[in-house]
Amino acid sequence: MFSYYLELALRSLKRSPGLTALMVLAIGFGVAASMTTWSVFRAVSGDPIPWKSSKLFVPQIDMWGPKGRGPDSADNEPPNAMDYTDAMALMHAHRAKLQSAMYQISPSVVPADASKHPINVSGHAVYSEFFPMLDVPFLYGSGWNADDDTQRAAVAVISGKLNDKLFGGANSVGRTLSIEGKDYRVVGVLGHWNPQPRFYDVVNTGGFSIGVEDVFVPFERAIAMGMPNDGNTNCSEIPSESGFVGLQRSSCIWIAYMAQLDDAAAVSGYRSWLDGYAKDQQTAGRFGWAPNNRLRDVPAFLDQQKVVPSDTKVSLLVALGLLIVCLVNTAGLLLAKFLRRSSEIGVRRALGAPRLAIYAQFLTEAGMIGLAGGVLGLLLTGVGVASVSWVLPKDIASLARLDFSLLTLTLLVAVVATTLAGLYPTFRASRVQPAWQLKSN
């Protein structure tokens, strides 16, 4: 029976090629616009570490107080990064299962081959627990250990890309690398690892960044060597001393922090510890205000930091609006098309076809238009995703990808949406009174 309906649908569609083409075009454009903007939205709003994001937390401590918040802030949100004093206090208390303070660095690396220009790389100064906490994949070797942290060892973890550049892709564990003019022993080479958004340091990356992170060195080593932070520095008051050491003694914020807390008990324990810490600071006279801390998991923190650009959301909404108009358009045209065949429906009904058969026949026709629109939509989505780099900043455009799930979704949305648009016209067609139709002719 289905093949019969297909044949009927095909014949009907051929009868008015202009109308059919119009419906297919409308569905194609509507679906393609929605899917292209969806591919971007999906990329920027995705969970960068879905298996663990609900266990990773970003603590925030109010070291500035209500006065330090500046004229623009309306809410009582504490600063989104940490100063050196508090980050160190949290590290030393070591209350979470795994934790790391980190800051962005941009050291120069001098290749062994002296004829080559030195290169600037970007990376982070982190603690050893950074690597197991974030499930960072290693190609060779591993991260350093806790002793290296405290001994400020000259060790480094480098990216696979930098390893290709400096060591020709060979296993470089144990070999030496010159960072800022000092020798470091390579202990690990990362596999492909480029999480987007950069959830572990949203504040400095703004969420997305084009390059990969090339170098990781022990936090306390970087501090001891005076490796300056390359990320943002925000101050509520003037540091009383100048230079990088002055920055460490100030309340300026420039350090990101992440902690792994495995269950609700650990979270509430950590939360009350933070409050206790802030209260101690208040008692000691360092904070002149009541504890005002936050402890958000990664998805909540990304949301609070508004990592998804509002342009991306607006584009998606406008494109969905276009799809809805296309569907309304298709519904109107299908209605006209179906009702034009009232006499045909009358004959079928008079010969004993139940309403269900009419439903099957016309929804098949709507579905076919949806399928054709979907195929056109696939092509246009391909064009759309390929050309987002023309209209979007590089760091975001490079994330949009055409993959199997997007292709499937495109077809599915086209067929389901068009069938839905065909529901009312089909309902009307099924209500045609056979007697009336036969009589009037």
Place this chain on the structure above:
Amino acid sequence: MQIKPILAAMRHHKAGTVLIALQIALTLAIVCNALFIIQQRTARLSRPSGVEESNLFVIRSDWADKSDPQHTDIQMQADLLALRQLGSVQDASPTNSFPLRGGGWDNFIKLAPDQVKMTTDAAIYFADEHSLATLGTKLIAGRNFTASEIGSQKPRDQLSSAQVIISKDLAQRLFPGGSALGKTIYVSADANKPSTVIGITDTLQAHMQSRRTPDYAYNAVLIPARLLDDGTVYLVRAKPGQLAAAMHDATKALYAQSRMRIIDRKDGVMTFAQVRQRFYKSDLGMAILMGIISVVLLAITAAGIVGLTSFWVGQRRKQIGVRRALGATRGDILNYFLTENLLIGIGGVLAGAVLAIGINLWMVTQFEMARLSLAYVAVGVVALLLLGQGAVLAPALRASHVSPVEATRSV
């Protein structure tokens, strides 16, 4: 014009009427908001930077050895001397940042040393006596820095310049109605370091993408010093028509000065046109995207009206024939379909206007967006009514050509 019979006829195809009206309403709502976004973004694109942009380029040089500040200072002066001596180069100056850079060092500006809240916020541009000439920015009052006033400082030290040059907009914000020239302001966060305004430039844009803080978009302070950071920016003005040559020569000259530097191959050297393009990329992109969607939307709505009206004309050939046989002119038939479309269109745009404003009000609460001006709704209403009339014209003309003989045909 007979409206009653048209309304009576509409009652027979209620669903189709409602669907067209709904489509017009949604199209109007979306297109109004899209056009408004386009206008807002293109208005940003056409703002002046205050910089003579042609023949200007920017080199970012990072020091590979991160040597001590004194050495950096000597190297920077040698670099500048080498750049200025090039045949293709008109002038060059060192800085940390420049208009449209996309981010940089901002300071709060105060008018008194004990002031708690800032008066405003401004971009900090380190400069020397060549900076204004290199940028092509004119002074509208006061004087330029002299060579002897140019100092140097380390990046995390507080600013300490006794003289500064400020942009026109900053001057007006700090001293509304009066002249800023010769006045004392606090650019440094250090209350013991006041600065005297010795010059005021014409319009000069700040470096930030400032959609959230549009008030600061043209606030800039020129500090007479070289910033001894991990790297520096050189602004270079090529002699007219020699931009490409100057860009090539300058890079070569800098490497000849010292190889212990890093100039990124991709964006280490950029023309100011590239700087502008990068700064406004997301604005232009959003405008283009909204433009494409609007055009597709209008085309589909127009085509939908053509399709549905054509169907109605086909359905009513017999009635049209009867009317023609009873004495209706071609003009009457044409008028009938145009009026029918106008009525549906008016219903649609009324609903659409309400929807457009509703959507905008919601977006204002959700995103950084301004209130939709009613002029856009008015333009959208007229445009959609005209679009509807245009779309219905072809089927209506076909209807007017239906011969009265049709009345006598049975099917």
